[in-house]
Structures are given as C-alpha cells and as structure tokens.
Amino acid sequence: MFILTSFNACLMVLLLCYVFYRLIKAKKAVMLVSFTIQLCALTIVVLSLANDVKISNSIELFYIVFGIIIPACFIIWDYRLILNSRRVAEGHADYITVKNEIIPQDENSLPEASCMGTSEISQRVMDVLENEDFVDDTITEINLLKDDLFFGIKKKLIKAENRYSQGNFDFAYDIYKGMLDITQTTGNLYFNYGNVCFKKGMYKEAISCYRKVLELDRLFEKKHLIYVNLGITYFNMEKTELALDNFFKALEINPECSTAKEGIGRIYTTTGREADAIMYYEDLLKNDNSNYELSLSLGKLLVELGYIDEAKVRFETCIKHKPGQAEAYILLGKLFMTVGQYSEATKVFKTYITTNNADYIGHYNLAECYFQNKEYKNAITEYMQTINYNPNSHESLYKLGLIYDETEEPEKAIDCFRAVIQIKRDFIDAYNNLGIVLAKSQRHVEALASYTEGIKQSPDNFRLYFNMGVVLFELKRYEDSSDAFARAVELNPADRDVYYYLGASLTELKQYDEAIKAYGRALDDRMQEGELYYNIAAVYALMKKQDIALDNLKKAVSKDSDIKREITRNSVFDYMRTNSDFIELVS
Structure with missing residues (x-):
C-alpha cells in the first residue's frame, strides 16, 4: 500500500508542476482552481505517508479523482488546444493585420529640406508617379475570389503599401513578387511592382513591368500613368528619345498631365535644347497661363539657365494664381537670397506667413533672411516660431546657438547646441560648436567630452580632432594635442592651419625637427x-x-x-x- 500511495504522490507532483507552468504562462482562473485542488490532494497524500496514517476510501477517491484523473484530462485538453492554435497560426501567418498609421503630408507644406539652395531644388531628379487608388483598383480585379483569400490579400496589399510609403522598398518588393507568383493577370499589381523596382534602381525590371501592364490594359484604367512612368524610367536611364516618345503618348491620352509636360521640358534641357524647352513651356502657357505646375517648371528652368529676372516673373505668377502653395514662395525667396537681396526675400516670406502662419517652413526661411542680415533679434523671434510649430527643427535650434554665441550669451548657446544633439545625434556641427563655446567659457573638460562624443558619431571628421587638439594645447597636454593634430592631418592633409598647431605642439615637446617639417607644410x-x-x-x-x-x-x-x-x-x-x-x- 505504501508503494502505491508513493507512486500516486509522484504522479500528482508531476501533474501539479505542469499545471503550475501553464498557470504562469496562460494566467487563467480555471488553471488556478485546478492547481489549488491538486495542491490540497497532494497535501493529504504526503501527510498520510509521513505519519503512516491509513486514510478512508472516500478521501483516497478524492485525491485520485482531483489529484490525478481530472488534471490528466485537463492536460490532454490543453495539449490539443495548443496544437490547434499552432495550426491556425501557421495557416494564417501571412495575413497579419497592421494598423495604418501613415500621416498624410499637407500638400501646401514642404519638408525642412526645402531650405536647400534654389539650384538644388530646380535640379531635382524626376520620380515616378503613384497610382493613388492602387489597393482599391487591384482588389476590384480580384473581387471574385473567396472571402477569406480576398481579405488576406487586401491586408497584404495594405501592408505593402504602408511599407512602400515609409521607404521600405525591399519589403514591398517581396510581397508584390510573391503575389505575382500566384496571379499574373492584375495590371495594378504589375504597376506598383514596377514602381518598387524603379525605387530600387532596377530600371530594366521596371520597364518590363510597365510593358506587362500595357498588355493587360483592359484591366488598368489610368493608362497615361504607365506611359508617364515609362518616360520617367527611360529618362533616368538617359534614354531621352524613348522617354520623350512615352511622354507624348501620355499627353495623347491625358492632355492635362503636368508631369509629362515637365518631363518633355526636362529632356529638352538635359539634351542642350534649352531654347526649345523654354519655347515648349511658353507655348503651353499661352493656352493655360494660370497653370501653376507649368509656370513653376519654367521658373526652375530659367533659374538653371541664369535668367533670374524671368524666373522671378514666373514664380510671382505662380504665387498670384495659387497663393496657398508653399513651393513658389520658397523658390522665389531663395532666389532673392541667392543674389543677396535679403530684404526682398524677407517680403516674400512675410507675405507667405500672412496666409500660412502655421507653416513652420515660412517662419524658418524668414528667420534665415534676418540671420543673414544680422538682424538677430528678429531672427530669434522667427526661429522660436519655427520651433513652436515644429519642435524637432534642429536647424532652428542650431542657428539660435550660433546667434547666442555671436551675442555673447554662452549659456543659451550651450543649451541650444545640446538640444540639437538630443534631436539629431549625428549633427556633427553641433558637437563642434558646443565644444568651442564650452572652451571659450573655460569649461575645457566638457569641451573635450563634446568632441569625444562627436568623434563617436563621425570618426572621420577632421574638424573634431582639430578643435580637440586646440583645447588639449591650451591645457598644456602637448603630447595628446600633437596626436589629435596628427589625426586631423591624416583626415585632411590640405588644411594648412592644422600643420601650424601641430608644429606648435611638437615645439613644446622639443621635437624640433618634426616641428620644422610641420611648419614647412603650413x-x-x-x-x-x-x-x-x-x-x-x-x-x-x-x-x-x-x-x-x-x-x-x-x-x-x-x-x-x-x-x-x-x-x-x-x-x-x-x-x-x-x-x-x-x-x-x-x-
């Protein structure tokens, strides 16, 4: 009897351990109840063994039923449940629902990168057009599929579109490619697959996809988009004649397609036919003088060719017809700034702000005008406004730091540069200027820490080593300063100032021959x-x-x-x- 009771006790311990494990993993009330009853039954068995007490049949039946039989049934049921859940998970692993958190960009706002020069804006590489109704159009083509497959495919399409919008082209590429292995009759799918190939620089593959869409044109309503994207792809492949042919085909289908018109003008420009490009745009504008996109494209072209006054007229025309659009203001203002007419640029940005006060880009560019004119008080106000509307404007904080350094307010400058680093860890100029301000405030240890942190972010920035060397020299750590200057020389041998300081450090170390060589290089x-x-x-x-x-x-x-x-x-x-x-x- 002792052996049988001991065996039951061991079996109950094993079952109790499993139920305890599942209780920890699943945290369900039923498991807690089972665990409590099992623990009670096990306690009875253990006490009877320890004290050699003969228990009644009813109590023995209790611990066998609640300590062994019911837990065993529960384990079998739990195991079957786990197997079924895994089969379901494996069967639907590809159909994961994602939350669409894409934030639409205001068409009237520009990214902060719009602070680039006018020439950079005007030379922007052409990009393929998107089919805004891609998901819905593709779903329309395959709406005869079974409901479960239909919803699964829709989820994958939405997920691919989200990742595409976020710049994760590899992910979208894999999904589209996998779906095309299943069905090769959806023109919309080929269209977006071609766009992904274009984004990845796979131009030949993109061309093949767009051609495939043309073969399936009965299923693709926006045919002009295909020719536009073919033209843009050929343009990026420098096959200008093929690009031109496709742009004209797009215009035959949709005469209002501004991207195709811009593409034709760009081809004329890149092939040295600037006069033809200007004439082409002007002919189009004769029939549609209020066309914002055409006037803007012509203005950019005129800037490239150096026709500043004519470009101003075009940008002013754009502003007249669409005063709410930001790009024409930015281009016109930057054009004035390029030729040093900061007062005129200030007027442009002030006008823009009156109708688009919440757009931080206008405030930022207005602040830039004040900054260039050394109107620091006004510049500070506008940079603050920029930060108010866009707290992550690291460029505004950086310029504020420069102003405070210029106006001899080191603590404010230090706070600004540190704020820049918090927002953008790889903004190396912030580390450099933070170190300079700290060094001027005799906070040499903090300055060295700033340079060291900057070097971690950009190990090949010679200016960080140079500035670090200057601080070390001031601390009379001549050996360390000479090492820093030597590293700066390795990174930028053309900088003469570094040799001068290197020579000074070597002189202090009494390494006269090396010092003479360094001075000679300076x-x-x-x-x-x-x-x-x-x-x-x-x-x-x-x-x-x-x-x-x-x-x-x-x-x-x-x-x-x-x-x-x-x-x-x-x-x-x-x-x-x-x-x-x-x-x-x-x-």
Missing part, C-alpha cells in the same frame, strides 16, 4: 602672414641654428613689421642679440 605661396616664419625662426633658435633662425626672422619681418616687438620680447632669441644682423633687423 607654408604656401598664398600665405601672407609673418607669424609662421616667426615660429619657424623660434624653433631654429631653440636648436641653436642661428643663421637659419635669422633668415626666417627676416622673412617674418618682411611680411609683418609689427613682429619686431615680439622678437625683442622673446627670450628664445637672447643669445642672438649680439649678432649685428639681428641688431639691424630689430632696430
């Missing part, structure tokens, strides 16, 4: 300062090479006669003061 035909020759002379004087030192002193004085005062005060030259040439030089 000299070139354009150098007009006598200070370098003066320092070289000091090094040779320390080496007791009087003739060479005297020769360099003469060169220094010939460049800058005020150096004579430095020569008379510097004890390095004391042993030369009895030399007649030296006396004549400093007299």
Whole structure:
C-alpha cells in the first residue's frame, strides 16, 4: 500500500508542476482552481505517508479523482488546444493585420529640406508617379475570389503599401513578387511592382513591368500613368528619345498631365535644347497661363539657365494664381537670397506667413533672411516660431546657438547646441560648436567630452580632432594635442592651419625637427602672414641654428613689421642679440 500511495504522490507532483507552468504562462482562473485542488490532494497524500496514517476510501477517491484523473484530462485538453492554435497560426501567418498609421503630408507644406539652395531644388531628379487608388483598383480585379483569400490579400496589399510609403522598398518588393507568383493577370499589381523596382534602381525590371501592364490594359484604367512612368524610367536611364516618345503618348491620352509636360521640358534641357524647352513651356502657357505646375517648371528652368529676372516673373505668377502653395514662395525667396537681396526675400516670406502662419517652413526661411542680415533679434523671434510649430527643427535650434554665441550669451548657446544633439545625434556641427563655446567659457573638460562624443558619431571628421587638439594645447597636454593634430592631418592633409598647431605642439615637446617639417607644410605661396616664419625662426633658435633662425626672422619681418616687438620680447632669441644682423633687423 505504501508503494502505491508513493507512486500516486509522484504522479500528482508531476501533474501539479505542469499545471503550475501553464498557470504562469496562460494566467487563467480555471488553471488556478485546478492547481489549488491538486495542491490540497497532494497535501493529504504526503501527510498520510509521513505519519503512516491509513486514510478512508472516500478521501483516497478524492485525491485520485482531483489529484490525478481530472488534471490528466485537463492536460490532454490543453495539449490539443495548443496544437490547434499552432495550426491556425501557421495557416494564417501571412495575413497579419497592421494598423495604418501613415500621416498624410499637407500638400501646401514642404519638408525642412526645402531650405536647400534654389539650384538644388530646380535640379531635382524626376520620380515616378503613384497610382493613388492602387489597393482599391487591384482588389476590384480580384473581387471574385473567396472571402477569406480576398481579405488576406487586401491586408497584404495594405501592408505593402504602408511599407512602400515609409521607404521600405525591399519589403514591398517581396510581397508584390510573391503575389505575382500566384496571379499574373492584375495590371495594378504589375504597376506598383514596377514602381518598387524603379525605387530600387532596377530600371530594366521596371520597364518590363510597365510593358506587362500595357498588355493587360483592359484591366488598368489610368493608362497615361504607365506611359508617364515609362518616360520617367527611360529618362533616368538617359534614354531621352524613348522617354520623350512615352511622354507624348501620355499627353495623347491625358492632355492635362503636368508631369509629362515637365518631363518633355526636362529632356529638352538635359539634351542642350534649352531654347526649345523654354519655347515648349511658353507655348503651353499661352493656352493655360494660370497653370501653376507649368509656370513653376519654367521658373526652375530659367533659374538653371541664369535668367533670374524671368524666373522671378514666373514664380510671382505662380504665387498670384495659387497663393496657398508653399513651393513658389520658397523658390522665389531663395532666389532673392541667392543674389543677396535679403530684404526682398524677407517680403516674400512675410507675405507667405500672412496666409500660412502655421507653416513652420515660412517662419524658418524668414528667420534665415534676418540671420543673414544680422538682424538677430528678429531672427530669434522667427526661429522660436519655427520651433513652436515644429519642435524637432534642429536647424532652428542650431542657428539660435550660433546667434547666442555671436551675442555673447554662452549659456543659451550651450543649451541650444545640446538640444540639437538630443534631436539629431549625428549633427556633427553641433558637437563642434558646443565644444568651442564650452572652451571659450573655460569649461575645457566638457569641451573635450563634446568632441569625444562627436568623434563617436563621425570618426572621420577632421574638424573634431582639430578643435580637440586646440583645447588639449591650451591645457598644456602637448603630447595628446600633437596626436589629435596628427589625426586631423591624416583626415585632411590640405588644411594648412592644422600643420601650424601641430608644429606648435611638437615645439613644446622639443621635437624640433618634426616641428620644422610641420611648419614647412603650413607654408604656401598664398600665405601672407609673418607669424609662421616667426615660429619657424623660434624653433631654429631653440636648436641653436642661428643663421637659419635669422633668415626666417627676416622673412617674418618682411611680411609683418609689427613682429619686431615680439622678437625683442622673446627670450628664445637672447643669445642672438649680439649678432649685428639681428641688431639691424630689430632696430
């Protein structure tokens, strides 16, 4: 009897351990109840064994039923449930529902990158057009499929479209490719697959996809988009004649397609037919002078060709017809800034802000005008407005830091540069300027920390090593400073200033030969300062090479006669003061 009871106890312990494990994993009330009853039954068995007590049949039946039989049935049921859930998960693993969190971009706003120069904006590479109704159009083609497959495919299409919009072209590529392995009769699917191939730089594959859509044109209503994208793809492949042919085909189907018109103008421009491009745009504008896109494209072309006044007229026309659109204001304002007419640029951005006050781009560019004119008070106000509408405007914070440094408000400058780093960790200029302001405030240790952190972000930035070397030199850590300057020289051998400081560090380390080499590298035909020759002379004087030192002193004085005062005060030259040439030089 003892052996049988012991066996039951061991079996109950195993069952209790499994139920406890499932209780921890699933956290269900039924498991907690089962665990409690099992624990009670096990306690009875253990106590009976420990005290050698003979238990009644009813109690024995209780612990067998609730401690062994019911838990065993529960384990079998739980195991079957796990197997079924895994089969379901494997059968539907591809149909994961995702939350669509894409934030639509306001068509009247531009990214902060619109602060780029006018020439950069006007030379923007053409990009393929999107079919805004891609998902719905594709679903229409396959709406005869069974409901479960239909909803699964729709989820995958939405997921692919979301990732495509976020720039994850590899993910979208894999989904479209997999779906085309299932069905090859959906023109919309081929169209977006072609767009993904274009984004990945696979131009030949993109062409094949667009051609396939043309074969399936009965299922694709927006045929002009195919020809536009074919034209754009050929344009990026530098096959201008094929591109031109497809743009004209697009216009035959949809004469109002502004992208095709812009493409034709761009081809004329890139093939050296600027006059044809201008005539083409002007002919189109004769029939539609209020066309915003055409006027904007012509304005960009005129900027590229250097026709500033004509470009201004075009941008002003765009603003007249669509005063709510940002791009024409930005281009016109930047055009004025390019030619140094900051007051005119200020007027443009002020006008834009009156109708689009909440658009931070207008405030940012207005602040830039004030900054260039050194109207720092107004610039601060507009940069603050920019940050109010766009708290992540690291460029505004950076410019505020520059202003506060210029107006000798170091604490505010430090706060701004640190805020920039918090927003954009790889903004290297913020590390550099933070270190400079800290060093000027005699906070050398913090300055070194800033440069060190910047080097972690950009190990090949020579300016960080140079500025670090200057701080180390001021701390009289000459060996460390020479190492920093040497690293800066490796990264940018063309910078003459680094050699000068490297020479100074090596001089302090009494490595005179190396110092002379460094100073020699700092000299070139354009150098007009006598200070370098003066320092070289000091090094040779320390080496007791009087003739060479005297020769360099003469060169220094010939460049800058005020150096004579430095020569008379510097004890390095004391042993030369009895030399007649030296006396004549400093007299």
